[in-house]
Amino acid sequence: MLICHFIEVFSLFDISNSVLSNSNQHTIKRSISCRGVGLHSGVVVNLSFSPADPNTGILFVYNKPGYEKEIIKGSYQNVVSTKLSTNLGKEGNVIISTVEHLMSAFHGCGVDNLVVEVDGPEIPIMDGSANAFASLIEYAGIEAQSQKRKVIKINKAIEIKDNDSFIRMEPSNSDDLVINFAIEYKDLLIKKQSYRYSLINDDFKDDICNARTYGFESDVNKLREAGFAKGGSLENAIVVSGNRVLNKGGLRYKDEFVRHKILDLLGDLYLSGYRISANVFAEKSGHSLNNQLVHEIFKQRSCWNFQEESFERPHNWQSNGLAALA
Incomplete structure (x- = not known):
């Protein structure tokens, strides 16, 4: 797994036009992680992305040491609150807050299937945009899968x-x-x-x-x-x-x-x-x-x-x- 720290530099990563120029589903090529602070919670959170099989969608895994691991599908059906941010939950036990910037990066980058692992209550805010998440995806690489997108x-x-x-x-x-x-x-x-x-x-x-x-x-x-x-x-x-x-x-x-x-x-x-x-x-x-x-x-x-x-x-x-x- 790559552990990445984001800094201001002049070198640029570039993904070729051919990466997403077909209608197949996509995932990332390798696992990658980062850490940052939650906007509303103020908690420092470790975040990682891992490849997932076709038709998986986006899965959030809450994996905090000392707690039982919980899996929450990145779905509108699991939205438990929309006050100031979009927050996912499962049976009232675990809430992962502020997922919208991350989901936006997946949407804009063309990532269909991914496992997101987090050890805290909120997705890190990074710089307040989706750029850090998109850069993580770029660095991990994107690859086409066998199944077509619907x-x-x-x-x-x-x-x-x-x-x-x-x-x-x-x-x-x-x-x-x-x-x-x-x-x-x-x-x-x-x-x-x-x-x-x-x-x-x-x-x-x-x-x-x-x-x-x-x-x-x-x-x-x-x-x-x-x-x-x-x-x-x-x-x-x-x-x-x-x-x-x-x-x-x-x-x-x-x-x-x-x-x-x-x-x-x-x-x-x-x-x-x-x-x-x-x-x-x-x-x-x-x-x-x-x-x-x-x-x-x-x-x-x-x-x-x-x-x-x-x-x-x-x-x-x-x-x-x-x-x-x-």
């Missing part, structure tokens, strides 16, 4: 609303997942932002992967008093104060906030267990609505059908200055 093809609109927030899926004329996301805040900095992302035609690593989670300075004390954000810092989250960002170096994108919302959505949708072909329209959506939408997809079986993936998806990877060193 894709959920939406053929009738499905929508979830909550006051002025909504998320809707509509049929697509292609095999693509296209997300149109809009957010609006009353603060002086973010205000209104919108972004359109295509899973096939755009580059996850360049366009979405580096967008960090965010919050407001005025909320920090209240969150910590409520037991959240114990591991939060300017190293792993954007903090907005009035009309400025407190982080040294500022934003990675001028619209980093809405891009991060798309990152979260990609992770939440991947808990369906499949890729999805649809046009998605979302406004002010979050983990709760995202998860409700996935539940609604499986309730409304007449609104979609399975098909085998047929498109060739470009995969132009560069790790943007983050490399994994053994």
Whole structure:
């Protein structure tokens, strides 16, 4: 197993376009691990990825010394809470929190089958984006498997609303997942932002992967008093104060906030267990609505059908200055 530490370097890893240019399922070539702090728990957690057989999906293994090992499927059915993050649980005994950035990396990198082992209550936040996880996957390598991917093809609109927030899926004329996301805040900095992302035609690593989670300075004390954000810092989250960002170096994108919302959505949708072909329209959506939408997809079986993936998806990877060193 490779144990990797992430540091800023100038060398870049690159995965060839051919890696994911077929419709087969994929896993990683070798096991790899890292460690980091949980955003809300503040606990230092060891995390490892291992290859898995076709049709396994994403399995989370809670393996803390002195405790019985628990296996939790990375599935919308196992989501037990969506307050501030997406959290998986099993029979109320074990909860693995904040899985959305990790699931987003698997979605964007094209990883279908993987075992994730963790020895703490939460997936490490790393730098607040999905970039560290994507870089781990790059370094471990991705390989095609013998089984074809199944894709959920939406053929009738499905929508979830909550006051002025909504998320809707509509049929697509292609095999693509296209997300149109809009957010609006009353603060002086973010205000209104919108972004359109295509899973096939755009580059996850360049366009979405580096967008960090965010919050407001005025909320920090209240969150910590409520037991959240114990591991939060300017190293792993954007903090907005009035009309400025407190982080040294500022934003990675001028619209980093809405891009991060798309990152979260990609992770939440991947808990369906499949890729999805649809046009998605979302406004002010979050983990709760995202998860409700996935539940609604499986309730409304007449609104979609399975098909085998047929498109060739470009995969132009560069790790943007983050490399994994053994």
